[in-house]
Amino acid sequence: MKASEADIFIIPGLDNSGPGHWQTRWEDKIKSARRIEQTDWSKPEPESWVSTIIQEVEKAKRPAVLVAHSLGVVAAVKAAHAIRPGIVKGAYLVGMPNVESDDHVPATLRSFAPIPDVKLPFPSILVASRTDPYCHYDFAADFGEKWGSLVVDSGESGHMNEQSGHGPWPEGLMTFAKFIAKLS
Incomplete structure (x- = not known):
């Protein structure tokens, strides 16, 4: 599949992704990409975030591909089994936070726990860092x-964001392109 043949949904995390963030740059670069807008980026509520993802993805006119970062990963995974089967063809998940641990995330994000631990109904890639302050690599790899x-x-x-030097993130875009090319 080509990016132009899919509806690509950008799903940011807490506080949205700013103008220099790789998600925003990809959204600007990929014509078929659009951001799922949440009602409140700084005070996320799991039910609201998840239902917004479900509603927006189910409006897809073409095969859907999810591109989630940080808290957006957890919200997307929570939404996965509630989206009508067959709509989502794949998910590219980056920098999941450990919302089950006060040691890793602010207490306000703990409302997103527990993290679903069942197989996703579509192919996915989880990109995880060994120095992500919001999640130990082994924890992320286990969920992946x-x-x-x-x-x-x-x-x-x-955390694979602007602050960690991942503004343009060409390596991520190359991995994403290879991933989407294998989807059907």
Whole structure:
């Protein structure tokens, strides 16, 4: 599949993705990409975020591909089994936070726990960093395996956001392009 043949849904995390973030850059670069807008980016509520993802993805006119970062990963995974089967062809998941641990995320994000631990109904890649302050690599890799995701070790990449130097993130875009090319 080509990106132009899919509806690509950008799903940011807490506080949205700013103008220099790789998600925003991809949204600007990929004509078939659009951001799922949440009602409140700074005070996320799981039910609202998940239902917004379901509603927006079910409006897809073409095969859907999810591109989630941080808290958007957890929300997308929570929405996965509620989306009508066959709409989503794949998900590219980056920098999941451990919302089950006060040591890793603010207490306000704990309302997104528990993280679903069942196989996703579509192919996925989970990109995880060994130095992500919001989640230990082994914790993320364990969930990636439970989801049936191909787990990609991004090394010491921090949270894979603008602050960790992942503004344009060409390596991520190349991995995404290879992933989407294998979807049907």
